Each structure stands twice: as structure tokens, then as C-alpha cells.
Amino acid sequence: MNNKLYIHNSLSRQKEEFKPLEDGYVGMYVCGPTVYSDVHLGNCRTFVSFDIIYRYLMFLGNKVRYVRNITDVGHLEGDADSDAEDKISKKARLERLEPMEVVQHYSNGFHDMMRIFNTLPPSIEPRATGHIIEQIEMVQSIIDNGYGYEKNGSVYFNTAKFAQENDEYGKLSGRVIDDLLAESRDNLKNQSEKEHPADFAIWIKADPRHLMRWNSPWSVGFPGWHLECSAMSTKYLGQKFDIHGGGNDLKFPHHENEIAQNVGACGCSPAQYWLHANMLLMNGRKMSKSDGNTITPNQLFTGDSPHISKAYSPMAIRFFMLQAHYRSTLDLTDDALLGAEKAYRRLMEANKVLQGLAAAKGAQAGELDQEIDQLIDQAFAEMRDDFNTPKTLARLFELVPKINGIKAGHLDAKELSAETLEKLKKAFSDFIYVIFGLKDEMDAGDGDNSAMDGLMQLIIEMRADARANKDWGTSDKIRDVLKELDIQLKDGKDGTSWTIG
RNA sequence: GGUCGGGUGGCCGAGUGGUUAGGCAGAGGUCUGCAAAACCUUGUACGGCGGUUCGAAUCCGUUCCCGACCUCCA
Numbered sequence: 001m002n003n004k005l006y007i008h009n010s011l012s013r014q015k016e017e018f019k020p021l022e023d024g025y026v027g028m029y030v031c032g033p034t035v036y037s038d039v040h041l042g043n044c045r046t047f048v049s050f051d052i053i054y055r056y057l058m059f060l061g062n063k064v065r066y067v068r069n070i071t072d073v074g075h076l077e078g079d080a081d082s083d084a085e086d087k088i089s090k091k092a093r094l095e096r097l098e099p100m101e102v103v104q105h106y107s108n109g110f111h112d113m114m115r116i117f118n119t120l121p122p123s124i125e126p127r128a129t130g131h132i133i134e135q136i137e138m139v140q141s142i143i144d145n146g147y148g149y150e151k152n153g154s155v156y157f158n159t160a161k162f163a164q165e166n167d168e169y170g171k172l173s174g175r176v177i178d179d180l181l182a183e184s185r186d187n188l189k190n191q192s193e194k195e196h197p198a199d200f201a202i203w204i205k206a207d208p209r210h211l212m213r214w215n216s217p218w219s220v221g222f223p224g225w226h227l228e229c230s231a232m233s234t235k236y237l238g239q240k241f242d243i244h245g246g247g248n249d250l251k252f253p254h255h256e257n258e259i260a261q262n263v264g265a266c267g268c269s270p271a272q273y274w275l276h277a278n279m280l281l282m283n284g285r286k287m288s289k290s291d292g293n294t295i296t297p298n299q300l301f302t303g304d305s306p307h308i309s310k311a312y313s314p315m316a317i318r319f320f321m322l323q324a325h326y327r328s329t330l331d332l333t334d335d336a337l338l339g340a341e342k343a344y345r346r347l348m349e350a351n352k353v354l355q356g357l358a359a360a361k362g363a364q365a366g367e368l369d370q371e372i373d374q375l376i377d378q379a380f381a382e383m384r385d386d387f388n389t390p391k392t393l394a395r396l397f398e399l400v401p402k403i404n405g406i407k408a409g410h411l412d413a414k415e416l417s418a419e420t421l422e423k424l425k426k427a428f429s430d431f432i433y434v435i436f437g438l439k440d441e442m443d444a445g446d447g448d449n450s451a452m453d454g455l456m457q458l459i460i461e462m463r464a465d466a467r468a469n470k471d472w473g474t475s476d477k478i479r480d481v482l483k484e485l486d487i488q489l490k491d492g493k494d495g496t497s498w499t500i501g
Numbered sequence: 502g503g504u505c506g507g508g509u510g511g512c513c514g515a516g517u518g519g520u521u522a523g524g525c526a527g528a529g530g531u532c533u534g535c536a537a538a539a540c541c542u543u544g545u546a547c548g549g550c551g552g553u554u555c556g557a558a559u560c561c562g563u564u565c566c567c568g569a570c571c572u573c574c575a
Contacts, residue, residue: 339525
């Protein structure tokens with residue numbers, strides 16, 4: 001059986017077998033947020049996608065160092081040599097806050113949201129402002145290697161020269177430097193500090209209104225966007241590492257320039273595999289604040305938005321994200337969320353049923369056993385094929401009727417060996433909790449529900465008595481009132497169970 | 502305008518040169534005191550137009566539409 005992991009590499013635009021630089025160890029860098037506003041739902045999708053990838057790499061037995069930065073300086077709203085302002089500096093100025101207050105506030109919010117979506121924290125979460133020295137050193141290396149030049153205290157990366165001397169530039173994004181040249185030749189007339197429009201700032205001299213400033217050999221200023229990722233990935237993962245990830249929108253210019261900086265500074269391309277998560281749409285269009293086609297995570301949780309009919313739980317949304325492949329766009333609609341929520345509950349219910357199953361006496365591997373065994377193996381194979389969560393889920397959902405069928409007695413439990421049943425239990429639990437990172441939201445109180453369980457047991461018994469006496473009024477009243485309390489009774493062959501939601 | 506990626510059944514969403522994705526919704530049935538849950542069965546599909554092929558939704562060309570990034574304009 002083929003146990004290799006295949007990953008789609010944006011650099012080669014095809015699936016490749018994943019081979020870490022050092023067997024059993026994986027270094028993964030993912031571009032984190034710029035913390036100047038509340039985290040965007042689309043960002044959440046990207047980080048959930050990489051959370052699954054992180055979890056799965058660990059599940060396969062790798063020791064993973066997962067570095068996800070926080071960009072808290074340098075990300076401009078426009079071009080460095082125009083009138084652009086740093087996003088955080090601007091926010092701080094408008095709100096009359098210290099820039100670090102802005103950074104702390106939105107970092108906290110980001111972390112809260114990541115926790116709500118049940119993503120694992122990265123191994124290291126470096127900040128750009130905490131690595132000014134490393135960035136200055138990298139600028140110096142780039143200058144020393146002839147790929148950077150200073151103009152009026154700012155330092156620019158010489159993209160044109162770099163592209164001429166290296167094969168690297170444009171490889172990732174498909175940009176051709178000549179096209180960039182041709183497209184923008186007119187701009188050369190502008191009073192620009194740049195020698196070429198494709199050049200970009202790696203150190204920016206701070207104008208008087210700029211609130212974030214550090215001493216450097218060139219000026220009192222701040223590092224350019226892109227540079228923080230080059231410097232910090234090198235610091236924590238080395239000049240070469242395994243995986244670099246981020247949102248698709250970062251491919252150009254951010255990631256292209258990152259590669260240029262790394263090559264320009266040390267002569268080697270940083271990551272072996274580049275992974276890009278695709279965008280989240282809403283109602284078939286991009287989310288956009290200006291035309292109202294947008295929704296925040298919190299609006300999703302509260303249902304307070306004209307775009308949705310009800311509130312959705314974080315796990316229902318996480319499940320919704322799992323239903324699409326990370327490299328595809330995902331269209332968020334109310335109907336799709338309704339469907340995902342139901343599917344999520346069905347899966348979790350099935351798991352609960354499964355974990356309660358015991359092997360039948362005298363069970364032997366029959367046809368059912370073989371089918372189940374095969375589906376489990378297929379599910380794992382789907383994950384190894386570029387983390388294909390929708391296909392993995394499809395296999396799990398093919399197992400659901402089997403689980404329910406055994407429980408209900410439609411399927412012959414004797415055909416399922418104890419060994420395969422154990423394998424199935426372990427696989428379901430691993431997929432749901434360990435790999436997909438889902439949580440049970442339907443259990444009351446999580447852990448401390450013995451009182452609730454006891455109460456429900458009593459109520460169920462009282463209803464059973466009423467039913468035995470054909471007292472339908474009482475039994476239906478119990479059922480209806482509980483339903484209003486969001487508790488659902490499920491009558492099965494061997495008694496009644498209940499769930500919340 | 503440039504580069505790249507898409508257009509799949511009522512909705513979301515996989516995938517493949519000839520064979521079932523899966524979920525949700527819909528229809529029928531089993532079970533039930535009636536329901537719900539669960540189980541069984543089930544329909545409609547691959548944007549338009551050409552071409553390659555014995556055969557294409559899957560490959561090629563073209564056109565329309567959508568998205569990302571860049572650029573231009575505002």
C-alpha cells in the first residue's frame with residue numbers, strides 16, 4: 001500500500017511527493033495576519049486549512065515546527081514611494097493609540113477567534129517588530145550582494161537586476177519581469193525613488209507623522225512588508241525549510257518578493273513546497289465591505305446578518321470549510337451552511353453511536369468487515385492526496401449508514417470482527433478530533449453533565465411509562481417541551497436517547 | 502489591459518477520457534401510537550460553440566461569465 005503523502009506545490013503547479021529535508025521533521029511557515037483590524041472570515045478559512053495540514057503532518061508522525069507570524073509593522077496601504085501609510089501606524093494615529101495598543105488589541109482578537117475555531121496555536125508566533133535587528137541585517141546582506149540600493153534613506157530591492165541574474169523571479173506567480181516592465185514603463189517618468197517600478201522597499205525612511213521608527217544604517221525608519229517573513233522564517237526554520245503557506249492573494253507580490261529577498265540575501269530559495277489556500281466567497285462573489293457583501297465571524301455565530309437565516313456554531317463553520325478542498329474557492333451561502341450544519345451533526349452523532357458499539361459475540365470478518373476496512377483505508381488515502389478533506393469526508397459518510405445500520409440491527413454485527421470495529425472506532429475518532437479538529441458542541445456542559453444525564457434518564461423513563469400506558473398526551477408533552485428547550489429525543493429499537501440541538 | 506485559477510444536478514462540493522463522489526434539500530418506502538431520528542430506494546449534471554477521439558463533462562481551440570493578484574482609470 002502506498003503511504004506517501006502528495007502535496008500540490010504552487011512552485012511547480014503540480015502534485016509532488018512530500019519529502020521533508022530531514023525525515024520525520026517538518027518546518028512550516030505560514031503568513032499570519034496584519035493586525036490592524038478584526039480578523040477577516042476569509043483569513044479564518046486560510047488558517048483553518050493550514051491547521052488541518054499541521055494536524056495531519058503531526059498525525060503522520062512528523063515533528064512539526066509551525067511558525068506563523070504576526071505582521072505588526074511595514075504593511076503599507078499603497079506603494080512605498082507614493083504617499084502610502086503603514087496600516088498600523090495609521091490606525092494608531094486615527095484612534096489616538098500607541099501602535100502597540102492597536103497590535104495587542106487585534107492580536108488578542110485574532111487569538112480568541114483562532115481558539116473559537118479550535119485551531120492549534122503555532123509552535124512559534126514571531127512578530128515583525130520583535131525582529132527589527134534581523135531585518136536590518138537582511139537588508140544589509142541584500143545590499144552587500146548587490147540587490148539593494150539606498151535612496152534618501154530608504155532601501156529598495158533591485159528587482160530588475162535580480163530577475164536578470166536569477167531564474168527565480170516570477171516562478172511562483174507566473175509574472176514575467178519584462179511584462180511588468182512593459183506595463184509600467186510610462187511610470188518611470190514619475191518622480192520616483194525607485195529605479196524600476198517592480199522594485200520594492202525593504203527599508204523605509206519614516207516621515208514625521210509615522211509613529212513606528214527604528215534606527216538603522218540608512219535612516220530612522222521601519223522595515224518593508226515582505227521582509228519580516230523572509231527574516232523570521234530564516235531565523236526559526238533556517239535558510240531552507242519544507243513548507244511555506246499562505247492565502248492565494250499573497251502569491252504576488254508578497255511571496256514572490258519573499259523568495260527574491262531570501263535568494264538575494266543568502267542565495268537560496270527558502271521553501272521546498274509552497275502551499276496556497278484559496279479564497280472564501282459569499283453568495284458567489286468576493287466579500288467586500290463597500291457593497292455590503294460581507295460577514296464577520298461573530299455575525300455568523302450570532303446570526304445577526306441579513307445574509308443568514310440563523311446563527312451557526314463555530315464547529316459547523318469549520319466543518320463547512322472541510323467540505324471544500326483548500327485549493328478551491330469556497331462559496332458561503334445560507335443554504336450551504338444549513339447543509340453543513342446538518343451534516344456535521346450527523347457525523348458527530350454517528351461517531352457517538354460508533355464509540356458505544358461492542359463487538360458481537362462470535363463475530364467474524366465477513367463482507368461487511370471487508371467493506372468497512374476498505375473505506376477506512378480509502379479515507380486515509382484521500383488525506384494523503386493533497387489533504388483532500390472533502391473526499392475523506394465522503395468516505396466517512398459512506399461509513400455512517402453502516403454504523404447506524406449495525407446499531408439498529410439492519411446490518412449483521414457478526415460480520416464485523418472485533419479488530420475491524422476497533423480500527424473503525426480509532427479511525428473515526430482520529431479523523432474527527434485529531435485531524436479535522438472538530439469538537440462536540442452537542443454535549444451539554446462537556447464533562448460535568450452527570451446531573452443532566454440523570455435528569456434526562458428520569459424524564460425518559462417517565463415518558464416510557466406514559467407511553468406504556470398509552471398516555472400520549474403526557475408523552476408528547478414531554479417530547480414537545482424538551483424540543484422547545486432544544487433537546488431532541490430519539491426513539492430507537494433499544495430505547496430512547498437524546499441530543500442537544 | 503496582463504498573469505493565474507474556476508464555471509458540475511434545487512443548493513454546496515469532489516472527481517475522471519468509456520464504470521456510484523459525498524453532504525443538504527426533494528420524492529417513495531421501512532420503523533413509530535403519531536412524529537422525530539435511523540435505515541432502504543430514487544430523479545435531474547457537468548456554461549455556449551467548434552474540434553481531436555470508436556467514445557469527452559474529462560483533451561484542444563474559441564466565446565461568455567466568475568474569482569484572485571497586478572496594472573490603468575476614477
